[in-house]
Amino acid sequence: MIQDERYYEIAGLIAKSLSTKLSSEEAAQLEAWVAESDENKKLWERLTDPLYLEAQVAYWENKKDKKVYWKRLSERNSRKQLPGRMFVYKALRYAAIILPLILICGAGWYLFSGQGQKSATTKDLASVHILPQGKVAQLILANGKKINLVDNHQEAITEKDGTKVRNDSSVLSYASGPGDLQAETLYNTLVIPPGGEYRIVLSDGTKVWLNAASSLRYPTQFNGKERKVYLSGEAYFEVAKDAAHPFMVNADKMDITVLGTKFNVSSYPDDPIQKTALAEGSVLINDVGQSAKKRDGVILKPGYEAVITKNDRAIQVNKVNVEAALAWKNGMFIFDSESLGSLMRKLSRWYNIEVKYDDGVDTLFHFTGRIQRYEEISGILHLIELTGKVGFTFKDNELHVKK
Incomplete structure (x- = not known):
């Protein structure tokens, strides 16, 4: 191996x-x-x-x-x-x-078998042309109004508290201060559909990259002692420094507290684990399910990740491949000894397809490799087929994985 x-x-x-x-x-x-x-x-x-x-x-x-x-x-x-x-x-x-x-098998080199090269499935894949949507999102204002955003769409929006919001070149930006500050905190939500991605600059200057099938709920202005946002899915944060007002991300079971740093959070509802990978600075990770008295928390250092599983509240800290964790933000898929199940969930979100498994398919089988994210899905699937371990067929918008 x-x-x-x-x-x-x-x-x-x-x-x-x-x-x-x-x-x-x-x-x-x-x-x-x-x-x-x-x-x-x-x-x-x-x-x-x-x-x-x-x-x-x-x-x-x-x-x-x-x-x-x-x-x-x-x-x-x-x-x-x-x-x-x-x-x-x-x-x-x-x-x-x-x-x-090329994707390599975690159990050894079973690559380039005749099955991968000559099967009828490969011929089927050659006729499949599925690409991601790209820079698309939906903005939900405090009053419930929904605005569809695309990368080349320019629009100026004013919230009822006077906050100026601008969309330009696939970046949604909030002004640093409201025109008419109100006691009530207003929240907006940015929703990314499957196959999409988008960027946002919050009112404090924090930059956030949102991955496919994700959403971020945030105040139009940070008026309290802390700057708190709510994430479902995956996002990369570059937090503006403000020692007097800690920045907090709530992601289901995780509460992440920072002053100024760069980190990635993956918290999809259909994933068995939640992960926070730190690229720069430091973050404090707490388990939301524990009471404040029992919270010890874990402080992450750059190059490490915190992991919480759905069946175990203990926070695990592991060394992490930061390049792989941030690859989606940089237009790449980088699989670092990743299970087939995890890999296919990523492809399902990015290409907006439904994945079905035939009986006997080993979803824990591991792969390592890299490829551009804006490739057609057929190219990625073809590389996986070269291992000779699985094959693929398409029917309507369903991808069937077979032994």
Whole structure:
């Protein structure tokens, strides 16, 4: 089994070997890896099989958005083209996409099986063109009025307390102070549909990125001793510093208290766990279900996450891959030894599809890999199929996962 920390290094060596650009030291390293196990040897043989490489190149070249998709890769690899060796160039293009993105099985290298390459399911996926909606949201004002927002929509809104709200370039912004401060605190809610994402700048200057199928309830102005908002789903926060007014996020079972920091909260109703991952600063995590007297809380340091499961109120602190935790905000899917069930829930929210499992499918099976979030879903599913562990079929808007 290849360890996660070695994965991208080996993938890079394999890609370089196709263009004969390996140094003697790199060649020795690659040879040693191939000799480590029969699984590594089989994978190496598959990746250097011209017929297999051509088949995978054809799959990606036939994507709906192939002109845009290949332009960037062609520019990146143009220096590697050798006269009279078109196959090498195509193989490199294939390696540039597949090797950095390929999903590996947590139990070992069961990749590139004939099942993944030749099944009728792959042919079905090639005809599926499902993309996310992108920058869309719905704003619910204090009086219940709903306003649909899109990335290129510009609109100025005034709440009844005088707060100025502006939507521009997929960012909803609140003015720093109301025109007519009232005793009553007014709340707005920003709702992100499945397949969407959006940004908001709160009245104190705090920036929030909201993921698909999420919502954030917040005051138009922070008038009290604390700045508290309510999250369902997933969001990344860059909190404006204000030592006199702590910022608090309530996310179902978690209360997160900060002064000024950067962190990600994932609290979807259909997920078995809630997570807060810290990128910068420090945060205090409390379990909402415990009484104030029993709350000890957990203080997170950067590079760690707090986890609460639905069946266990104990807060667990784990080392976290911060890049993977924040990947959605940066336009990527990064799976770091992630279960099939968790992965499919993310795809369901992002592509607004319903996922059904056939009997016998192991949803705890783990994958590692990365791919652009704005890819068509067929590309991601094709990579998962290459493990030979599961296959997919579409019917209407339902994705069926089969053994």
